[in-house]
Amino acid sequence: MKEEKNTNWFMNFNRKIIHILPGVFICFLLIMFGIYVADLLGLLIVKLNLLPEGSSSPISGIFVAILIGIVIRNTIGLHTVFRQGVAFSLKYALRTGIILLGLRLSLAEALKLGAWGLPLIVACISCGLAVTLYFTKKMQQSNRLGTLIACGTGICGVTAIMATSPVVKAKDNEISYAVANITVFGLVGMLFYPYLAHTFFADDPVKAGLFLGTAIHDTAQVTGAALIYNQMYDIEKVVDVATVTKLTRNLFIIAVIPFISYLFFKNAGEKEKNNKSQIPKWYKLIPLFVIGFLLLALVRTAGDMMVTQTGTAFGLLDLTTWESFYKTWSSFGATYMLGIAMAGVGLSTDFKLFKGLGLKPFSIGLIAAVSVGIVSVILVSLFGHFIAI
Numbered sequence: 001m002k003e004e005k006n007t008n009w010f011m012n013f014n015r016k017i018i019h020i021l022p023g024v025f026i027c028f029l030l031i032m033f034g035i036y037v038a039d040l041l042g043l044l045i046v047k048l049n050l051l052p053e054g055s056s057s058p059i060s061g062i063f064v065a066i067l068i069g070i071v072i073r074n075t076i077g078l079h080t081v082f083r084q085g086v087a088f089s090l091k092y093a094l095r096t097g098i099i100l101l102g103l104r105l106s107l108a109e110a111l112k113l114g115a116w117g118l119p120l121i122v123a124c125i126s127c128g129l130a131v132t133l134y135f136t137k138k139m140q141q142s143n144r145l146g147t148l149i150a151c152g153t154g155i156c157g158v159t160a161i162m163a164t165s166p167v168v169k170a171k172d173n174e175i176s177y178a179v180a181n182i183t184v185f186g187l188v189g190m191l192f193y194p195y196l197a198h199t200f201f202a203d204d205p206v207k208a209g210l211f212l213g214t215a216i217h218d219t220a221q222v223t224g225a226a227l228i229y230n231q232m233y234d235i236e237k238v239v240d241v242a243t244v245t246k247l248t249r250n251l252f253i254i255a256v257i258p259f260i261s262y263l264f265f266k267n268a269g270e271k272e273k274n275n276k277s278q279i280p281k282w283y284k285l286i287p288l289f290v291i292g293f294l295l296l297a298l299v300r301t302a303g304d305m306m307v308t309q310t311g312t313a314f315g316l317l318d319l320t321t322w323e324s325f326y327k328t329w330s331s332f333g334a335t336y337m338l339g340i341a342m343a344g345v346g347l348s349t350d351f352k353l354f355k356g357l358g359l360k361p362f363s364i365g366l367i368a369a370v371s372v373g374i375v376s377v378i379l380v381s382l383f384g385h386f387i388a389i
Helices: 002-047 061-075 080-104 114-138 143-156 158-164 172-201 205-215 219-233 237-251 253-271 288-310 319-348 360-386
Strands: none
Touching (some): 002 061, 002 080, 002 319, 061 172, 061 319, 080 158, 080 319, 114 143, 114 237, 114 253, 114 360, 143 158, 143 172, 143 253, 158 288, 158 319, 172 205, 172 219, 172 319, 172 360, 205 219, 219 237, 237 253, 253 288, 288 319
């Protein structure tokens, strides 16, 4: 009897794998092609002298994969043989990718900013969240879409959108719209803000780096902006300060996702005749993948501290091996797992669903991006001189 159950389980498992594989495979092909196209666009941007020689592409392969997926879905369509695998990718590849991203972030980085740096970052994040959610409500737009744009603007661009989307049960068209919104304004900021930073903070590379790290959405775009600044004004320290600031800002994804989820469900409950019972218990607002993300961030932090103090991480890995380990796995999560998931988003997005969204959410994203930039300039001007990196 036991052998029969094992045989049935094995056969069912095989059937599931067979049904899932085609969809996962097409998502994988899509992200690989998206990365290739993004790299080509990056080379074009460099040739146009918009970025310094040797810069990585500021255009995400994930964004390109979403666009290609949308085109496929709305032209030739998605055959039913792929749909189960695409749905699987959307759920499990996404969570796996976010967990592995934890290895990219060391909590020790936040300490480099000192006692003044963290409040400055928190203020800029709060501005992005508050302004976006306020205008989302004022313009009577989708609460889910507003929440995604708020997280993307306030924390870390596309990654924050992807991490928040399963918690608020965002629709595919809302995810795609939010990613497009953040990408467009992030690219504009990357090209324009280095010159603005020099206008306000030409004599202080720390202030310039703080501004770029807090005002621009995505990590790749922050790096691109800092490299432009370095090339134009030959101040390399700006790159280091902007990177540390952005990585520290990214860490707040751990706290912001539960908080923003609470606000989302609270607003949803109020719309349902003040039915507060719709708000999940507090521990349900902290998804398991966020806990996994935090645990791997702690592993990265502990490993870095051990390497600094003893020369090896966990008594096994020397500095070179340890760096190779966390860079390989975090890159695998960010590039391939999240890429596969977002290719699935594109393949699941039907243009018909965009009809009700209009251009108002883009105007909300613009208002939020400009607001964060203004707040960043003001706070860095007032308190930037207290911070030394």
